[in-house]
Amino acid sequence: MLSKNLSKFIQSLHQKKYRQEHGAFLVEGAKSVREVLASGFQVDILLATEAFYKENDRLSDNQRPRIEIVTPADLERAGTLESNNTALAVVKIKENRPLIAEPNEWVLVLDDIRDPGNLGTILRIADWYGIRKIICSDTTADVYNPKVISASKGSFTRVAWWYGDIAGQLKQHPDVPVYGAFLDGSDVHRITFGRTGYLVMGNESNGIGPEVAALVSQRITIPRYGEAESLNVGIATAIILDNWRRSLT
Amino acid sequence: MLSKNLSKFIQSLHQKKYRQEHGAFLVEGAKSVREVLASGFQVDILLATEAFYKENDRLSDNQRPRIEIVTPADLERAGTLESNNTALAVVKIKENRPLIAEPNEWVLVLDDIRDPGNLGTILRIADWYGIRKIICSDTTADVYNPKVISASKGSFTRVAWWYGDIAGQLKQHPDVPVYGAFLDGSDVHRITFGRTGYLVMGNESNGIGPEVAALVSQRITIPRYGEAESLNVGIATAIILDNWRRSLT
Known part of the structure; x- marks a missing residue:
């Protein structure tokens, strides 16, 4: 059974303020929990239904988290998922370390991406295309938001991120090309991209802000053939x- | 003020059963309502806040719907959006007419796409790339679901659809290439596509079903460079x- 105290602690992690205070975030559902147990993240607490625990008991061997056997109702009350009959993990937030584009590497730069669903999807896409690093403006949605973690479908375990002054970071490497998505750039079908670079994606409504836009060396646009805005x-x-x-x- | 009867009628259109019974669906929010008023759809009822109506009163000139001036609270109670301070339209469902790929045309074929958000997004993407027709299996989400209409961001006014036996439809045009997305197809970067064809996209979990898969002449795959599943x-x-x-x- 899940104690009232632990349930309250987990509920507090729905909010960014308490995630920062406790240095911890939530991972929910079978696939994501399995991936986080097998990753470099430190899992502090694992809530699991009996069925999930029986099938996955070896997975937590390296991590030795505190383990609680709970019911689906416990998981749904403490967590954010409408339905969860498997598991929930309380995981340590990683240190916020700056990331740069090494030679032959592309790094994604997010300037004020506000929607957690979009950020989670972007993590998954980055992971599909072999992008290992994402740098985010401080105004970008919190990657530790349960909606981001859930939408990333486990990809949060394979992509590193840093939050901070993205313009300042780009200025430190003036020799590395900075590509950016704009409405008036060159046709993405006709560009020959370099092997090293930053790709900046901007806010859902307003695009890339002026400070970062000034640092973009190659503006790119996806050509439109129909009428969607x-x-x-x-x-x-x-x-x-x-x-x-x-x-x- | 919105009458109880009209509010109830609009609420009933949240459900497919009543949309079919009444042959009507809902369009909500300023952008979508403006687009549907300017489109070929027949708008039967327009609920608008005073501010929206003042700004857009000429838009309904061709359509002459029944107009009711309402409050945001009325719109939120009757409609599906959490916040709506502009407008809601009750619009006639179009006749379900079969669609085929004409010469130099691509038609999208959806085999059991279940998620309304995905369907709405696909309408928007189709509209961006100039696709004018989508044919859907009967198991695909209902395009008139308010979530689909909302996620399509107005693109539902520019794309036509038909629901029915997609395998039967493809069999009638055996000379037209049928492209389909699979995990084991040819690299999409290396295919030379024809100007005429069908593109089949399959279910979120199971992909394209066997009956339709048998009709695909060119299996295609998006290459993966990282580890997302x-x-x-x-x-x-x-x-x-x-x-x-x-x-x-």
């Missing part, structure tokens, strides 16, 4: 990364 | 359509 930022990220990979082969 | 079906549709357009130029 815009593409969702997750979709746009996927299309640009696909064109980047395609141009390198 | 899969891409969302909306993202995959966008990437394939982008590669199709790119290969034609």
Whole structure:
């Protein structure tokens, strides 16, 4: 049975304020919990139904978290998922370390992406295209938000991130190309991308802000053949990364 | 003020059963309502706040719907949006007419796409890439679901659809290429697409069903460079359509 105290502690982690205070976040559902147990993240507490625990008891061997056997109702009360009959993990937040684009590496830069669903989708897409690092403006949605973790479908375990002054970070490497998505850039189908670079994606409504825009060396645009006003930022990220990979082969 | 009867009628249209019974669906929010008023759809009832009506009173000139001036609270009670301070339209469902790929046309085929958000996103992407027709299995989410209409961001006014026996429909045109997204197909970066064809996208978990799979003449796959297990079906549709357009130029 889940104690009232532990249930309250887990509920507090729905909110960014308490995640920061406790240095911990939530991972929910079978696939994500299995992935986080097998990853480099430190799992402090694992709530599992009996069935999930029986099937996965060896997975937590390296981590030795505190383990509580609970019911689906406990998981649903403490967590954020409407239905969860498997598991929930309380995981330590990682240190916020700056990341840079090494030679032959692309790094994604998010300037004020506000929607947690979009951020989670972008993590998953980055992981599909082999992007290992994402740097985020402080105004970007919190990656530890349960909605982001859930939408990333486990990809949060394979992509590193840093939050901070993205313009300051880009200025420190003036020799590395900075690509950015704009409405008035060059056709993404005709660009030959370099093997090293930053790709900046901007806010859902307003695009890339002026400070970061000034640092973009190559503005790119996805050509439109019909009449939709815009593409969702997750979709746009996927299309640009696909064109980047395609141009390198 | 919104009468109880009208509010109840609108609430009933949240459900497919009543949409079919009344042959009507809901369009909500300023952008979507403006687009539907300017489209070929017949708007029967327009609920508008005073502010929205003052700004858009000429828009309904062609349609002459019944107009009710209401409050945001009325819109939120009758409609599905959490917040709506503009408008809601009750619109006539169109006749379900079969669609085929004409020469130099691509038609999207959806085999059991269940999630309304995904379907709405696919409508928007189709509209971006100039796809005008979508044919859907009867098991695909209802396009008139308010979540689909809302996620399509107005693109539902520019794309036509038909629901029915998609395998039967494809069999009637055996000379037209049928492309389909699979995990074991040819690399989408290396295919030269034809100007005429069908593109089949399958169910979120199970992909394209066996009956339709048997009719696919060209299996295609989006290459993976990292470790994510899969891409969302909306993202995959966008990437394939982008590669199709790119290969034609």
